[in-house]
Amino acid sequence: MTSIRSPNARARTFPTKRTRPAFNPGSTLKTGLAAPALEKYFWYTGSDKVTRLATTDTIVPEQINTYAFNKCDFARLPYPSSFPPSRVWPPQTASDLLCALGTECDDCVGDTCYTDAACYNADCIHTLENWDIATRDWTDHFSLQMTASCGIGVFTKSAFKKGTVLGWYAGELKPPSVCFDNDYLMELEIGIIPPLSYYHRNGLTKAGDTVIIDGRGKGNWVRFVNHNCSPCCMFRIRRVGDVRIMVVEAVRDISVGAELSVDYGRNYYGEETVRSCKCGARNCVGVRREGGGLQKKLRVKRCKREGPPGE
Numbered sequence: 195m196t197s198i199r200s201p202n203a204r205a206r207t208f209p210t211k212r213t214r215p216a217f218n219p220g221s222t223l224k225t226g227l228a229a230p231a232l233e234k235y236f237w238y239t240g241s242d243k244v245t246r247l248a249t250t251d252t253i254v255p256e257q258i259n260t261y262a263f264n265k266c267d268f269a270r271l272p273y274p275s276s277f278p279p280s281r282v283w284p285p286q287t288a289s290d291l292l293c294a295l296g297t298e299c300d301d302c303v304g305d306t307c308y309t310d311a312a313c314y315n316a317d318c319i320h321t322l323e324n325w326d327i328a329t330r331d332w333t334d335h336f337s338l339q340m341t342a343s344c345g346i347g348v349f350t351k352s353a354f355k356k357g358t359v360l361g362w363y364a365g366e367l368k369p370p371s372v373c374f375d376n377d378y379l380m381e382l383e384i385g386i387i388p389p390l391s392y393y394h395r396n397g398l399t400k401a402g403d404t405v406i407i408d409g410r411g412k413g414n415w416v417r418f419v420n421h422n423c424s425p426c427c428m429f430r431i432r433r434v435g436d437v438r439i440m441v442v443e444a445v446r447d448i449s450v451g452a453e454l455s456v457d458y459g460r461n462y463y464g465e466e467t468v469r470s471c472k473c474g475a476r477n478c479v480g481v482r483r484e485g486g487g488l489q490k491k492l493r494v495k496r497c498k499r500e501g502p503p504g505e
């Protein structure tokens with residue numbers, strides 16, 4: 195994010211963008227399904243170039259580009275230790291739960307749209323609703339394709355510069371205690387996030403209370419980004435207005451046709467975990483961890499609380 199840290203940058207009104215479905219497979223798909231059905235789900239291209247419906251276990255995941263929030267899931271939970279006094283609890287909205295407190299969320303990305311623009315106004319007017327509308331067509335720049343060893347992955351149709359925000363993790367917000375283990379869980383801190391020094395000491399270990407963004411049944415294309423031990427992107431905590439989000443940000447320049455990848459963290463692929471990484475990178479944990487132990491904890495992706503290399 196080196197190029198966007200201009201102290202003079204000002205919040206701009208949110209650009210009006212056309213709304214269109216994500217991953218519309220276009221005219222080549224002959225499913226006989228009505229357009230709304232096509233738009234509601236995810237479609238990928240197989241190695242045989244045939245476009246297929248993406249399924250997960252027994253379900254067909256649906257596209258949403260926002261947080262799905264049910265206040266009943268949080269109604270009986272105690273006041274989070276990471277919340278300052280007098281916040282709304284139990285949360286009535288996703289914004290109450292994922293309120294962007296403190297300076298740890300850095301910049302608002304409400305103005306970011308494949309440009310170097312970010313919003314530095316702490317009291318800006320950007321909203322999650324506008325962000326949802328503005329980022330729906332970001333999928334034009336990506337395609338879902340079957341990979342050789344990691345299932346469906348996300349591939350670029352455009353080139354991107356290091357530091358570009360490419361997307362964000364949408365899905366159903368759930369307390370970790372009620373979350374069933376699955377491949378599409380992202381863990382995110384709520385309340386006040388500890389200083390960076392905490393993460394330098396503890397790596398991706400979470401501090402305080404967290405929430406899970408579950409992309410299994412509902413989410414956006416970011417749920418398909420695979421892990422690589424030498425990734426071209428990273429998950430990073432940002433905010434849109436006063437709501438905390440997890441973005442996918444390029445950590446190096448990315449060319450057309452490249453697969454997007456992030457580091458899921460040691461909790462997911464690491465020496466102590468059950469799963470084997472098949473990314474094939476030279477420093478791959480899958481190569482190093484043969485014979486490693488088993489891990490019974492929830493497999494969640496976690497983000498680094500530090501800047502990309504070279505920042």
Ligand SMILES: C[S@@+](CC[C@H](N)C(=O)[O-])C[C@H]1O[C@@H](n2cnc3c(N)ncnc32)[C@H](O)[C@@H]1O
Nearest residue numbers: 344345346377378417418419420421471472473
């Ligand atoms: C968040 S999903 C990514 C999308 C997934 N490939 C799909 O088809 O829906 C995470 C799952 O993808 C697969 N995956 C992602 N990265 C992988 C890797 N480096 N090695 C092996 N499998 C991987 C694993 O099954 C993992 O649990």
